[in-house]
Amino acid sequence: MKALVYEGPRKVVVKEMPDAKIERPTDVLVRITTTNICGSDLHMYEGRTNMETGRILGHENLGVVMEVGGGVERIKVGDRVCLPFNIGCGFCKNCERGLTGFCLTANPGMAGAAYGFAGMGPYSGGQAEYLRVPFGDFNCLVLPPDAEEKENDYVMLSDIFPTGYHATVLAGVEPGDSVAIYGAGPVGLMAAMSASIKGASKVMVVDSHPDRLALAEKLGAIPIDDSDGSSAEQILEMTGGEGADRGCECVGYQCSCKGHEVPNATMNNLIKAVRPTGGIGVVGVFVAEDPKADDKLAKEGRLALDFGQLWMKGQHIATGQANVKAYNRKLRDLIAAGKAKPSQIISHELPLEKAPEGYEHFDKRDDGWTKVVLKAAA
Missing domain, CATH: 3.90.180.10 (Medium-chain alcohol dehydrogenases, catalytic domain)
Structure with missing residues (x-):
């Protein structure tokens, strides 16, 4: 064959x-x-x-x-x-x-x-x-x-459809929720579709690729361009300073910020952009070790996570493949x-x-x- x-x-x-x-x-x-x-x-x-x-x-x-x-x-x-x-x-x-x-x-x-x-x-x-x-x-x-x-x-x-849906389940999306999704690749787009199916009132999709953001908008989501690294601030502004009710990480360990890999960028942005007591679902792939990473921690499969902010805001994170x-x-x-x-x-x-x-x-x-x-x- x-x-x-x-x-x-x-x-x-x-x-x-x-x-x-x-x-x-x-x-x-x-x-x-x-x-x-x-x-x-x-x-x-x-x-x-x-x-x-x-x-x-x-x-x-x-x-x-x-x-x-x-x-x-x-x-x-x-x-x-x-x-x-x-x-x-x-x-x-x-x-x-x-x-x-x-x-x-x-x-x-x-x-x-x-x-x-x-x-x-x-x-x-x-x-x-x-x-x-x-x-x-x-x-x-x-x-x-x-x-x-x-x-x-x-x-x-x-x-990708079940994986995008799984992101919304891990985050705890319910009817009426506002949802911030990092990544307008196929899984992020499916998470946006799934959030709409589940009755989300506002779906915001973050990426830096114009063509993918245009597709997110076609699906009924609000596109957020993160080329300048201001996505969390934009989400806070769109939610009256409160933050999104739920967040979905659909990028993973090869996340790029301003042209460079920053493995912890999406996670820390979500901690900042999601409201206190909100939920974050992580379906982007993170690996136990990444020897070819530029980041010293990432080589060992570790992230510099804003855990203090996560704890102070009473947020919860759920992870794993669908x-x-x-x-x-x-x-x-x-x-x-x-x-x-x-x-x-x-x-x-x-x-x-x-x-x-x-x-x-x-x-x-x-x-x-x-x-x-x-x-x-x-």
Whole structure:
């Protein structure tokens, strides 16, 4: 099969790889039709992780079931399915509680597994023609009859739509709340959409890229340009000096401020911009260590956090990757009902063969390259 393979920092190639296949009775084999490039893929692409060379990337996947293992009962050949990026077993302590992003079975020795991701188990990614799905009955989300027509919407259920929604859940967004979102990348835009779905009265999205801010405004959010580093002050002014009720961190450890990486910038801005007793949800990726960081603390996975202000304001912070299965069914149904259209943030649709080009432009944050979907035709 053709697949996109990581061969080192900023070097990915599409080449022939051994076909994915059923390995265990609970596996499902999916022919991938659409797979996305995620901002998290860029951490590996840039060489900022311990991703091994020769691995197939891709954790945002959708396709058609081609074969099922002998132990699979619910999923049938021909089903169109979307796969949560995090792989859950369905029966461990965390999966039973709905915390599938922290499965204790799929990646022994660590809480959490994913397709084609550094440190998240041995599983190949789906930027390929075929994908092996472990624990297929549990992990496959079967799509409704309009799946082919709305494929670019449903593929967002693999990661960024649930992740954006998760940010609002961690922050505690309720109807009528004002919400400040740092990051107008795909996840931040999905957090803005999710905050609106949940009935937020005011959604403010912070970024320094004009094209992304324009897209945030198109989604009904108030764009805030942080090019001069004044975003927290702007949010305070827009909220009568009180601060936003809730804040969402959708950037992560490679946050840039005035052209330089400042890993703690978004967190400290949120502490400043969110009102006393407000909630902050953090879904941007922060890592246990970042040896290539310029910041001394960041090399060890640490942040200089304004904890005194956090404590004095009585704020709460909740963190972690999205438990996709906790949300993907309800979000699927919103798409089916025409009440959510996450595909509107897609900027480019490329064949799998042009994936390296997509990575290059997305990594450079070139204007207009907001969300890239890849079409894999087996």
